[in-house]
Amino acid sequence: MADTTIKVDPAVRDRLMELARERGMTMRDLVAQLAGATPTKEEQRRRYEETKAYVEEHFLGGPYTEEDEKAGEQLWADLEAGRIGEVQ
Structure with missing residues (x-):
């Protein structure tokens, strides 16, 4: 699977990192989980x-x-x- 870079403000990046750490996962996995759990x-x-x-x-x-x-x-x-x- 190819990676893609998503540009966000440093505060958003830090928040995502903190949320991922609290859940014991990588930021990559957290973003995938959020995208999968948010309905269109x-x-x-x-x-x-x-x-x-x-x-x-x-x-x-x-x-x-x-x-x-x-x-x-x-x-x-x-x-x-x-x-x-x-x-x-």
Whole structure:
């Protein structure tokens, strides 16, 4: 495999080196891991469509609507605010 040089600011290089050291790996392996773990926009779109289809089939029994999306957002907001599971 041929190597390629990536030019970054010294602060970025130092940060990558520190992160790699903490994980017990080379900077080369760290950059490869980061690139492999970061989805492209197309991969995110595909993952969204697959998740939506799964939810529609297994939980909703029909199309995922704007109302479903709003209800989900409200549920997350309530969870983050600690409003779910409170004793009234």
